[in-house]
Amino acid sequence: xxxxxxxLFLICTTTIGWSQTxxxxxxxxxxxxxIQKEIKEFQNLLNKEDKKxxxxxxxxxxxxxxxxxxxxxxxxxxxxxxxxxxxxxLNQKKVNKLNKELEVLKEDYxxxxxxxxxxxxxxxRIMFILSSESFLQAYKxxxxxxxxxxxxxxxxxxxxEKMAELDALIQKLNxxxxxxxxxxxxxxxQKEDLVGDKKEHEKLVKIIQRDKKKYAADIKKKxxxxxxxxxxxxxxxxxxxxxxxxxxxxAEGKSTxxxxxxxxxxxxxxxxxxxxxxxxxxxxxxxxxxxxxxSVPFGKYRxxxxxxxxxxxxxxxxxEITTEKGSSAKAVFxxxxxxxxxxxxxxxxxxxxHGNYLTLYYNLSSVSVSIGDxxxxxxxxxxxxxNPITGETVIKxxxxxxxxxxxxxxxxxx
Numbered sequence: 001x002x003x004x005x006x007x008l009f010l011i012c013t014t015t016i017g018w019s020q021t022x023x024x025x026x027x028x029x030x031x032x033x034x035i036q037k038e039i040k041e042f043q044n045l046l047n048k049e050d051k052k053x054x055x056x057x058x059x060x061x062x063x064x065x066x067x068x069x070x071x072x073x074x075x076x077x078x079x080x081x082x083x084x085x086x087x088x089x090l091n092q093k094k095v096n097k098l099n100k101e102l103e104v105l106k107e108d109y110x111x112x113x114x115x116x117x118x119x120x121x122x123x124x125r126i127m128f129i130l131s132s133e134s135f136l137q138a139y140k141x142x143x144x145x146x147x148x149x150x151x152x153x154x155x156x157x158x159x160x161e162k163m164a165e166l167d168a169l170i171q172k173l174n175x176x177x178x179x180x181x182x183x184x185x186x187x188x189x190q191k192e193d194l195v196g197d198k199k200e201h202e203k204l205v206k207i208i209q210r211d212k213k214k215y216a217a218d219i220k221k222k223x224x225x226x227x228x229x230x231x232x233x234x235x236x237x238x239x240x241x242x243x244x245x246x247x248x249x250x251a252e253g254k255s256t257x258x259x260x261x262x263x264x265x266x267x268x269x270x271x272x273x274x275x276x277x278x279x280x281x282x283x284x285x286x287x288x289x290x291x292x293x294x295s296v297p298f299g300k301y302r303x304x305x306x307x308x309x310x311x312x313x314x315x316x317x318x319x320e321i322t323t324e325k326g327s328s329a330k331a332v333f334x335x336x337x338x339x340x341x342x343x344x345x346x347x348x349x350x351x352x353x354h355g356n357y358l359t360l361y362y363n364l365s366s367v368s369v370s371i372g373d374x375x376x377x378x379x380x381x382x383x384x385x386x387n388p389i390t391g392e393t394v395i396k397x398x399x400x401x402x403x404x405x406x407x408x409x410x411x412x413x414x
Contacts, residue, residue, distance in 0.1 A: 021086075021087050024083055025080065025084070028076055028079055028080045031076050032073065032076045032077060035069060035073045036073065038069055038292075038293035038294065039066075039069050039073065039293070041292055042065065042069060042293040042322075045292075045293075045322060045324060046062065055218075056207050056208060057208075057218055057219070058390060059204055060201065060204045060205065060208070061295070063197065063201040063204060065293065066197055067197050067198060067201060068297070069293065070190055070193060070194045070197060074187060074190045074191060074194065077183055077186050077187050080183055081180060081184065081187065084179060084180050084183065085180065087176060088176050088177060088180065091169060091172060091173045091176065092173065094169055095166065095169055095170060095173060098165060098166045099166065102159065102162050102163065102166065106159060223314060226314060229343070232343050233349075233362070233398065236343075236349065236351065237351075237358060237360070237400055240338045240339050240351045240353065240358055241264070241402060241403065243338060243339065244265045244338060244353055245265060248266050248267075248268055249266075251268075264356065264402045264403075265353075265355070265356040265402055267355055267356055271355045271356070272355060273355075274334070274335070274354055274355040275354065275355025275356050275357055278355060278357045281333060281411075282411050283410065283411065283412075283413065284413050285332045285333060285411050285412050285413060286330070286332055286377065286413060287321070287332070287412055288321070288330055288332055288359075288361060288395055288397045289321055289323045289327050289328070289330065289384070289395055290327065290328075290330075291323060291324065291327075292321040292322055292323035292395075293321065293322055294319050294320070294321055294409065295320050295321065295322040295394065296319060296320035297316065297319060298317075298319050298407040298408060298409055299315065299316060299407065300314070300315050300316075317405040318360070318397050318405070319396075319409060320394050320395070320396050321395050321397060322392060323393050323394070323395065324393060325386045325391070325393050326384075326386075326393075327383070327384050328381070328384070329350070329361040329364055329380070329381045329382050329383075329384055329395055330378050330379060331352055331359070331378065331379045332359055332377065332411075332412070333352075333354050333359065334354070334374075334375065334376050335352040335353050335354040335359070335375055336352065336353045336372065336373070336374055336375070337350065337351070337352055337353075337370065337371055337372060337373045337374075337375060337381075338352065338353040338358065338371070339351040339371060340367055340371055347362070347363050347364065347365070348362075348363075348364040348366070348367050348382060349361070349364070350364065350367055350381045352375060352381070356402055357399070357401050358398075358399070358400045358401075359398070359399055360396075360397070360399070360400070361381055361382070361395060361396075361397060362395070362396040362397075362398070363384055363385050363394055363395055363396055364382035364383060364384055364395075365383050365384065365385035365386075366382050367382040368380055368381060368382050368383075369381050399411060
């Protein structure tokens, strides 16, 4: 009984381990496919762009995007490979254990067969029963012989099951080894591409180093534009929270005097439900555009990695996704349009409220929603602006919980 319970426990824990590994592998495979998709769209967009002469800084930016995407792909493939290596190691241990168990079972079964062979004559069986001292003893001996025969059958079945289990495990192990070979080949190929990309990047950097003053001025200008834009975004977020709190206070018949100073959205029961649903969708939200690649990631980055003193570290409070001309910005979740603004030379900004979460869509040339509109996931919010000089179409997508900026790449479906 104890042995049976122990076996069941081992089966359950092994199954849980397999399912966890499988889930992690599935997640990594999805990430790999998303990065591969971004790389493909990056190449497609480059091929579609007008044959205009790009600035060196523009070329460096594209080079850095390609390097970053390739490094992300290599990192994901290596994680897959490490996870697979761990699984291969554990499965090899199981194979070794099963082989030892089979040796013991076969040895026991062989001994049983030998004993059965020695006492195989019908006469010896009858004499074994007739030599009983009482009827009860004779009955027990008959039952013993019957159970002994069943025990041999059970041994044979157990050996068959173990052999089938071993065969299935060996096949799985061989499949995993082949899969690992494929991953190693992919890693090698991507690393070779990365070496070539970095060499090209170094050539571009040398061009900048020859005229540092000129490019340093361009970078400073870009940094100032980014800081100015961020200040405007911060102000828009504060206003969005104040507006949401004002509407709630009015609905409840309360004073709206001090709501503008609050950094937190006061949630109604309905607002809390919306916020909880939004939070539960982390990692599953659709992209705000149909296609594209992340050209500027969330968090700290450099305007250029070139050796220019003024190329100080910058901080992106959202992500920038480069897409194709004529693309639409789309809501990533159900919500209410909190704000529609026009900043930075006429480009438009839409803020959608999801309880105490906000999603912000910047760089629109036209908007198809108004303040107070209820929008659904995937609904068009407006058309993106295309830079007439560079030909680039970029959306800046930002997410916050109250005034705290969130990393959209952790929330979008990858």
